[in-house]
Amino acid sequence: MRLITCVGLLLVLPAIALIAKKEDLPINQIQVIGSHNSYKQAINPALFNVLKAQDTVAANSLDYDHIPMPEQLEMGLRNLEIDVxxxxxGGKYAHPAGFxxxxxxxxxDKDGEMEKPGxxxxxxxxxxxxxxALTLASALQQLRKWSEAxxxxxxxxxxxxxxDDSIKRKGFTQPEMFTGKTFD
Known part of the structure; x- marks a missing residue:
């Protein structure tokens, strides 16, 4: 069933993108297909198994991943969601407790992006x-490159x-709270 759905999407998505472009619709009349947590890659299998042993339901809700965002755009997706x-x-998320x-x-993070501010x-x-895309800057660079191409x-x-939600347990990262200053 999953294969049929994937094949169907591959056939339909480019047509939807063409319709939106071809008819020159006002932006409030365009319908798109997109992805949630568009940047997400799979949790390492060993870590996933530890999580699943502790809470199967919660772990199963995290058991998915996506192809890179530019590839999603190539498939015709036109709505991407990014958590920031x-x-x-800098460095707050560079050393995850999962390790x-x-x-x-x-x-x-082979290039040390998580050590930098942002x-x-x-x-x-x-x-x-x-x-x-580990940083918002790199996500936007990927999207710009695709758009220019x-x-x-x-x-x-x-x-x-x-x-800025967190896991309230010892040893887990406590995120920075968003304030008006965060957006300056």
């Missing part, structure tokens, strides 16, 4: 932190979800 966490000083819970996981893109600090594309809607 504030990190004014302490399960040793030997592959690195997730908004970070991740789903759940310490547990579901793998992303095809496809200058005739239909509108792409980006939803930013600012997040």
């Amino acid at each position: 966490y504030a990190d004014a000083k 302490e819970r399960v040793k030997g996981q592959p690195a997730f 908004f970070k893109v991740l789903h759940v600090p310490d547990l579901d932190f793998r992303s095809s 496809n200058p005739e594309h239909s509108p792409v809607f980006i939803t930013l979800e600012v997040k």
Whole structure:
């Protein structure tokens, strides 16, 4: 069934993008298909198994991933949702607690992006932190590059979800709270 759905989407999505472009519709009349947590990559299997042993329902709700955002746009998706966490000083999310819970996981930030100040893109600090764009800046760069390579594309809607919720347990990262100053 999943295969049929995927094949159906592959056939329909480009047509939807063409319709939106072809008819020159007002923006409030365009309908699009998109993804939620568009940046999300799978949790490392060993860490996922630890989470699943503790809470199967919660773990199963995290058991998905997406292809990189530019590839989603190539498929015709035109709505992307990106979660952002504030990190004014840098490094707040660079050392997820999940690495302490399960040793030997592959690195997730080979270029040190998480050490730099700026908004970070991740789903759940310490547990579901793998992303095809670790920072908002890199996410926007990916989207700009795709847009420049496809200058005739239909509108792409980006939803930013600012997040500062946390796991209230010892050893877990406590996110920066968003304030008016955060957006300055």
